[in-house]
Amino acid sequence: MSLVSSLLQQAKDSGLRRTKALEALFTCLTTCDRPMTLNEFTTCNHLASQCDKATVFRLLQKLCDKGMVRRLGLHERAAYFTLILPDQHRDYLICTECGSIEPINAPCPVHKLQEEIRKETGFTNLYHELEFFGHCPKCSKS
Amino acid sequence: MSLVSSLLQQAKDSGLRRTKALEALFTCLTTCDRPMTLNEFTTCNHLASQCDKATVFRLLQKLCDKGMVRRLGLHERAAYFTLILPDQHRDYLICTECGSIEPINAPCPVHKLQEEIRKETGFTNLYHELEFFGHCPKCSKS
């Protein structure tokens, strides 16, 4: 079963309906391997002319609620969204000059601290977001 | 010399003028011990009726450029700003239900990874942002 199909199934299991818009959104989310803004989604091949921006907005919102999508700040004025895949936690490296965004492959070093925080503060449903910002080699030169 | 005075001096050294608005903003930034949105700043005692929102916006922008203020995403729709103090790096713990934001005191565990990234990618001016999200004890109950 393809990733999109299994995501659709997972979405259905948590109460969403299987619609063209949702399928197109999942295709987009799985194809584009980086967080994207609402605007980027609606101009992406898989979604453009498939459905309205408001629809994508509401779908992303629902998927965030269901824990299938994560909303990121990333310093920009618009919010970014990215799929949450099992066994995959991603930190990002962002160039504040050209805006490039790349996931970091190194193991994330904050899980231990997160455990401590859970114990000490009593927070539940804990997760974290870690981003590195700087000037990429290209932008450093100019 | 007070913190505000030394910040004003530092700002002046990097090309800004000593104005009432800037002083009021620094007072606000040093008094309120958490990142705040533009809206929060302009309704804060120290700034309200002291200067226009556009002025605060432009000052924050300049201070970000000078490296004296940091702009944070924090998952909300509005951007947050916070003072960058020497020898102080802050990570945050945020409740996604009630929106509370508190700085974390534990030593930040990502400096080592940051060094590796610097070496491997050639990025310059590197810094990072780390936030933990979850439901605080209060919000976990309900």
Place this chain on the structure above:
DNA sequence: GCTTTTTGTGCAATTTTTTTGCATTAAAAG
């Protein structure tokens, strides 16, 4: 299949946040 119920969708409009233009004012420099 067909009908009912419930949820999703498009479109337009609204709200919120961010950003800019421009005439005026204030700070710094000489």
Place this chain on the structure above:
DNA sequence: CTTTTAATGCAAAAAAATTGCACAAAAAGC
């Protein structure tokens, strides 16, 4: 105290996020 340059207020524009509502499509029941 004049000149130069940067900062400010106000209003308006641009960008992003969000909502209302009539209609369409999916799921559920028969």
